[in-house]
Amino acid sequence: MAWKSRTRSLQVFDTELSADTVEWCPLSPSHDILACGTYQLQKAEGGEDAAPSRTGRLYLFQFRREGPMSPPLTELQRLDTAAILDLKWCHVPVSGRPLLGMVAATGELHLYTLLDNQEGGCSLQTMCSLEVGAERLALSLDWSTGRMDSSDIRVACSDSAGCVGVFSLSEGALMALSQWKAHDFEAWITAFSYWNTQLLYSGGDDCKLKGWDLRAAPSSPAFTSKRHSMGVCSIHSNPHLEHILATGSYDEQVLLWDGRNMQQPLGQSAVGGGVWRLKWHPSHQYLLLAACMHNDFHILHCQQALEGSGGACPVVASYILHNSLAYGADWSRVSLEDPAPHSPPATEPKESLAQSRGHLRIQYESPTASFDTSLEDDAGRYIPEASGPPPRSPAPVPAPSLGQDAPSLSCLLASCSFYDHMLHVWRWDWTPETSQQESH
Structure with a gap:
């Protein structure tokens, strides 16, 4: 069965400062609550040697x-803080x-409680x-608690000194359990295995993906992978499929792993x-959202790759209405039950990198302003090392596992981009072609 995919922008919000992280609340009845964090580097007065400030x-x-006719997003609160690198709801x-957990450029981990207020809203x-x-930036x-069934609440953080730390939460207070040097350069990302929360993953600018057994001394990792050719900056454990892990890197590759065999990935996507x-979808095990x-x-x-076809x-869908670095992205658990709009889709597929014309120069700016790398080939067109271009025409996609009572899928998402300081809320509708024809 052929499936029709379309994305539609619902609202665009100017965050004024550079936006780099968004998170929908995973808990009912607060699925409609969205947090967005910003990061602004302010050049210091007094010459090149003066340290910049981050707000x-x-x-x-x-x-x-x-x-x-009403914009769906209502601003409830804004708090001026130190520059925010990552947000995650427990x-x-x-x-x-x-x-809500937040890590900041001051090297601090902050926790916020969502409370009802007298006006009928929350803050x-x-x-x-x-x-x-x-003297470090907390990065992720x-x-x-990713499978939403844990009584042992812990939070892990990574930082610009290459360290990873694990902290427990008890009676409203954080306590450090362990902290160690995990990477030679920035430890961009850390993430728990949601199926074995004694296993922690980390990725760094040393191009290494590592696993750590928290029951053992952190002097040596459980495994080290050098499969990515550039800095590893995203990791997410699949909350629906045991052992499955997705990783992403500055090398423009998404790798899928079986945690029982970290020698070779199950699949690789440029x-x-x-x-x-x-971000894995909150209820559909094969759908993976990537901020690229x-x-x-x-x-x-990801079904075919995870089932062994490699x-x-x-x-299956792209959202291309941002005009700057695509950083933050998340799925909402809000139900969108109305049918897909009949208007033309808001976006058209982009020409692939390998088929674009003219001189293309790509710069990888660090969100912490700690490095700035330009990459291009001799012909003036950039193609990542040891990888082919993304396919222009996607391979046939199997129908999602939605069940007999769910003939289509409609999702609410949020994404944000950096230098144009924009937050977008958008929907994705995925429906069988037959349903579209019958509705017309």
């Missing part, structure tokens, strides 16, 4: 469906309330904070841009 802002929004309630209130390390965080974030820096946002269908995962 940020934390936004809180609510998604409301009040009518076709997947289980803490003291009966949602909890974030500071619970606690902890310094991850002095992840909760151990997505045409440094992969800053990866210089090549927009894409949804990959090769690249086909891209």
Whole structure:
């Protein structure tokens, strides 16, 4: 059966400062709550030797469906903070309330509780904070609660000194359990295995993907992979399929892994841009959202690769309306039950990198302004080392496992881009061609 895919922008919001992370709340009844973090590098006065300052802002929004003429996103709160590098909601309630984690350029981990207010809305209130390390930037965080069934609440952080730390949360306070030097350069990302929360992954600018057994001394990793050819900056454990892990890198590759065999990935997909974030769909096990820096946002269908056929995962949808670095992206659990719009799709497929014409220069700017690398080939067209161009025509995609009572899929997503400081809320509709014809 052929499937029709279309994306549609619902609202665009100017965050004023450079936007780099977005997260929908995973807990009911707060699925309509969205957090967005920003990061602004301010050049210091006093010459080139003066240290720059980094400022940020934390936004809180609510998604409301009040009518076709009303913007669906309502701003509930904005908090001026240190520059924000990553946001993650805890997947289980803490003291009966949602909890948001934030890591900042000051090297601190902050926790905020989502509370109801007198106006009938909600707002974030500071619970606690902890310094991850002095004179470093805290770059990423992840909760151990990804399968939404954990009573042992821990949070892991990575930082610009190459360190990874694990912290416990008890009675509203954070306590350091362990911290160690994990990578030679920036440790861009860390993530728990959601099926074995004693296993922690990390990726760094030393091009290494590592696994750590938290029951053992962190002096040596459980494994080290050098399969990525550039810095590893995104990792996400699949909450639906045990042992499955997705990783992304500045080398523009998405790799899928079986955690029982880290010698060779199950699949490799060239997505045409440094992969800053990866997010598995909250309920559909084969759908993977990728924020691809210089090549927009894409949804990959990973069933064939995970079932052993190998090769690249086909891209089933793309959102290309951002005009700057694609950094933050997340799926919402809000149900979109109305049918797909009959208007033309908002986006058209982009020409692949290998088929574009003219001089193409790609710069990989670090979000922490710690490096700036230009990459191009002799012909003036950039093709990642040891990888082929993304396929122009995706391979046939198997129908998603939606069940007999769900003939189509409609999803709400949010994404943000850096230098144009924009937050987009958009929907993706995936329907069988027959359903489209019958509706007409």
